[in-house]
Amino acid sequence: MKILHTSDWHLGQSFFTKSRKNEHAAFLRWLLNEVEEKCVDALIVAGDVFDTGTPPSYARELYHEFIGELQNKQCTLVVLGGNHDSVSVLNESKALLKYLNSHVVASTNIDDSEQVFALKDKSGNQAAILCAVPFIRPRDVVTSEAGQSAIDKRQNLGNAIKQHYASLYQQACTLRDSINPNIPIIATGHLTALGVSQSESVRDIYIGTLEGFDAAGFPPADYIALGHIHRPQKVAGKEYIRYCGSPIPLSFDELNTQKQVVLVDFNSEEMPSASTPTITPIAVPRFQAMAVIKGDLPAIEHAINHSAEIQKATSDNPVWLCIEVETQDYLTDLQQRVQALLEDKHAEILQLKRVRKRQQSSLSQKENIQLSELSVAEVFAARMALENIEEESEYTDQEAGPPNDRKARIEQLFAEALELVQGNSEDVKSEELVSSKQQDKGEEL
Missing domain, CATH: 3.60.21.10 (Metallo-dependent phosphatases)
Structure with missing residues (x-):
């Protein structure tokens, strides 16, 4: 049977x-x-x-x-x-x-x-x-x-x-x-x-x-x-x-x-x-040519130009593609750029994904450093290193500073916020100390 x-x-x-x-x-x-x-x-x-x-x-x-x-x-x-x-x-x-x-x-x-x-x-x-x-x-x-x-x-x-x-x-x-x-x-x-x-x-x-x-x-x-x-x-x-x-x-x-x-x-x-x-x-044989291509734009261009499936494809049976683009920048014309790479080729993009490439690993993975071992300023600096701060080309606020100073402005704002929090914390500690001394004096009396 x-x-x-x-x-x-x-x-x-x-x-x-x-x-x-x-x-x-x-x-x-x-x-x-x-x-x-x-x-x-x-x-x-x-x-x-x-x-x-x-x-x-x-x-x-x-x-x-x-x-x-x-x-x-x-x-x-x-x-x-x-x-x-x-x-x-x-x-x-x-x-x-x-x-x-x-x-x-x-x-x-x-x-x-x-x-x-x-x-x-x-x-x-x-x-x-x-x-x-x-x-x-x-x-x-x-x-x-x-x-x-x-x-x-x-x-x-x-x-x-x-x-x-x-x-x-x-x-x-x-x-x-x-x-x-x-x-x-x-x-x-x-x-x-x-x-x-x-x-x-x-x-x-x-x-x-x-x-x-x-x-x-x-x-x-x-x-x-x-x-x-x-x-x-x-x-x-x-x-x-x-x-x-x-x-x-x-x-x-x-x-x-x-x-x-x-x-x-x-x-x-x-x-x-x-x-x-x-x-x-x-x-089971594959009855429709399909492929996934990943990487930054130069890597994707190289993969497309050297893909055996794309080279064998015909106008009657084009390759169906899923393209995952790794990029740090937000490209408004990403679809047009990728589509241009397929000009005169028998391939169709069915799915286009934008994948943000992380420059560094997370804090918990980097050198096995624990957050408890870092100061607040060190945590902020490490977190900023994971981000790609896109510079602004135009400013509507004339007091905001020069066009390449966005990162410095964020760091300044953080420093001001940290100083304020730490100042409040010191005030709280002082109040607690005064209250503690008054309590001790009352017990002595």
């Missing part, structure tokens, strides 16, 4: 106003080829098929065309709802898709028996049991009670999710025993597990007050296919609990991560036991 685990397609995403239609179409064609070449028996999409609850028409077309093409591969499809998906949108074609060897589980607000079913191999044999768990909405698993504290709600919700998994797993064990006690049990999920690494494109899931689900709450399934986190990774160091990640970069900070789908093979001769799978990540 071979399972291919994928998730977080986000069909219909608008990426800085750019459509991902061509990328998604290319990925789905590639995925169909992988299903055929690897002889995959079942394909699991662990949530977030669409990017929004109202996907554009072309996204729905891609989804249904893919399902139609998949039927020629003799591969079962399982689609789970994610937090981005609309339950009603997924359910609108559910009744039809069940005749196309496809299972759609949009929410947990259905009978448990509909979330536990057998998966067949290409020979038609029931070769695995699936606990099909989509994104869990709080109202589907727990009833809110008046007077509960935030901690109580969090604990109750975590326990309810854990209990839901345990209940489905028990049903899966019963079904497995009635078919073949040696076939594996697979579970799914679309949530944030504690301790995972996220990316900018991930929309935080706060299930009620639950920020993350403890991996100890998952059932002892033979493989757990998770979705929602876009970076592929194991959970709690377990080989069999995995996020496969999104198939295309959904934000620029995902470019340093190799996108993948995961092949789970329960038929491999290398398996130590019938229920231990061979897990093989399969790298």
Whole structure:
């Protein structure tokens, strides 16, 4: 039995106003080829098929065309709802898709028996049991009670999710025993597990007050296919609990991560036991050239002129760029300057960031000096050294001083303020001393 685990397609995403239609179409064609070449028996999409609850028409077309093409591969499809998906949108074609060897589980607000079913191999044999768990909405698993504290709600919700998994797993064990006690049990999920690494494109899931689900709450399934986190990774160091990640970069900070789908093979001769799978990540090609360029303007110009991706780009498929400019000065024409560097090049700036470069480290990091070891004047001087004081070119106040004296004026104002504070402090000390002497004299009398 071979399972291919994928998730977080986000069909219909608008990426800085750019459509991902061509990328998604290319990925789905590639995925169909992988299903055929690897002889995959079942394909699991662990949530977030669409990017929004109202996907554009072309996204729905891609989804249904893919399902139609998949039927020629003799591969079962399982689609789970994610937090981005609309339950009603997924359910609108559910009744039809069940005749196309496809299972759609949009929410947990259905009978448990509909979330536990057998998966067949290409020979038609029931070769695995699936606990099909989509994104869990709080109202589907727990009833809110008046007077509960935030901690109580969090604990109750975590326990309810854990209990839901345990209940489905028990049903899966019963079904497995009635078919073949040696076939594996697979579970799914679309949530944030504690301790995972996220990316900018991930929309935080706060299930009620639950920020993350403890991996100890998952059932002892033979493989757990998770979705929602876009970076592929194991959970709690377990080989069999995995996020496969999104198939295309959904934000620029995902470019340093190799996108993948995961092949789970329960038929491999290398398996130590019938229920231990061979897990093989399969790298997904990049279907759209994207790059992040960082540095000051000279460094960015050099990177643009020597970028292999930009040199290979065409007018039909330009490179999408995120440029982070390190600058100490506020440049009102920064966008125009950067855009000029791309003249006659097949590249588009989708994101331009201004990053202020710190000249020195913070006081707490510099030579491990503690604030308690410095005088007030020394703290001020060190803090001023971290700032880039932009000189003023014009003055409306003729008494303010010459045009290059802004730093001196700030230092003078600080000195005056410090003198005033210290003067007040000395007055307070003098008053306390006089009061103390008068008190002592009164006690003597």
